[in-house]
Amino acid sequence: MKPEITVIVPIYNVERYIRKCLDSLLAQTFANFEVWAVDDGSPDNSTEIVLEYAAKDQRIKSILKENGGYGSVLQDSIDRLESKYFLICDPDDWLARDALEKLYNFAEEKQLDLAVADKYNVYEEDGEEEYVKSIPSWMQSIKADTVYTAPEDVQKFSLFEVTPHAKLYKTSIAKGIVFPQKVSYTDFVLYMLALSKTKRIAYDQEALAYYLKNRPGNTATDVRPSVIKDYLTGFDAILKQLPQEQADRNQVLYYRLFIQLRYICKQYAKVSKDPFKDEYIKLIYQGAASLQPYRQEIYQVTMENTTKSSRIFQHGLLTPVTSHWFVKKIIKKFM
Incomplete structure (x- = not known):
């Protein structure tokens, strides 16, 4: 059966965190998905861990490539995607158990090009979880569970949190995007240019992803x-x-x-x-x-x-x- 969702996991120097990410994916209540764990020339043992998981579950695919940065992972993956939807889960982050099921049902029921939900920030030193709404606190014109189709309303979502957490993309709106190589923050490029092609979008006001906010080496601490x-x-x-x-x-x-x-x-x-x-x-x-x-x-x-x-x-x-x-x-x- 062709997977409905591909979860892209960009990997670079995350052997300490990747197990929790993969465990959260294999625990999903939604079954019809695959994981592309893309090793971007990582020098650590991350791929060995991925291969261990791939041996247990055929939905996990280990993909190796030369180092080109986050944008090169997105480029290579999106160019080859055949699933209807995709989601990005960074390897030091993880998903709520029902994240894929809820996002998929939300997108299908409302015929969305892009579904956006909330996340938790998690702090490494004490494990504290902080609920983070994707929508800005000042924005009253966008309501949860409402489908927006007018370009002005669709593009107001660009003022939301731009990170990939708890965002389910219809693959077709990301095809043709050209990503910069060897730089960080290319998830912003994906989100903005996908919005420029989005016809239907909605906001699901619940936290479905966990973002390890302050680990050494991630973009938030750069x-x-x-x-x-x-x-x-x-x-x-x-x-x-x-x-x-x-x-x-x-x-x-x-x-x-x-x-x-x-x-x-x-x-x-x-x-x-x-x-x-x-x-x-x-x-x-x-x-x-x-x-x-x-x-x-x-x-x-x-x-x-x-x-x-x-x-x-x-x-x-x-x-x-x-x-x-x-x-x-x-x-x-x-x-």
């Missing part, structure tokens, strides 16, 4: 200055793949890229070792310049949390003659 380049590489990949002739339709996605640029400025304030003198500030300036042709589309978007001051920063950042000054002002605010 303080390298070069993460700024990773962020902007993903930013650029999205901007280049959004069809220019559909700019009016994708206004909210361009607005979300503006929000991402502001976030990158905030992160720069945290990680830069030589503020305003290193190579990364120039990349931020370039990112702002690349978004400026879409400023009219961005100006058309008003969210529930939009304020007069945020509008001032928006206009300043997206106006060529003032852009650098506003970039610096945002960064200084977080230093």
Whole structure:
């Protein structure tokens, strides 16, 4: 029987965590799925552990490839997918026992291209679980269990948590996406570009995934200055793949890229070792310049949390003659 869902598990240096991930998958109440455990050139014993599990259950497939980063795993996997749906489960995370069943039934009953649910953040030192809603606390216009089809409403989901946790994608909306290689944060590329093709989406307000928030080596604990380049590489990949002739339709996605640029400025304030003198500030300036042709589309978007001051920063950042000054002002605010 052809699997209905493929669970993609990108693997790199996770031998300490992979068993819990695979155990959670094999314990699923939904049976018609397969696991692609993709070893991205990992130097540890992760694959040996995967092979141990594959010998016990034929739904687990061990796939080996040369190291190319998270984006290369997504690229190779999505290009070859034949299942109707897929879900990404990072190898240091795990799923609720009924996660696949609930997401699958939710998507099938509502004929969704994308189903989004909540997650728990889990902290390694004490195992504390923190319920995290995918939807922003200020957003009242999107309701749980409601199907959204208008582009503006669909794209409001870009303001949700962008990580892959508890998101079930219809495979067809991810085909054709080109992912950057050798960088992190490419799950943002997947989510944004999939939304640009989504016709039907809904939010299931229950936590179905567990995210190990603060383990050493994951992206949440990454303080390298070069993460700024990773962020902007993903930013650029999205901007280049959004069809220019559909700019009016994708206004909210361009607005979300503006929000991402502001976030990158905030992160720069945290990680830069030589503020305003290193190579990364120039990349931020370039990112702002690349978004400026879409400023009219961005100006058309008003969210529930939009304020007069945020509008001032928006206009300043997206106006060529003032852009650098506003970039610096945002960064200084977080230093």
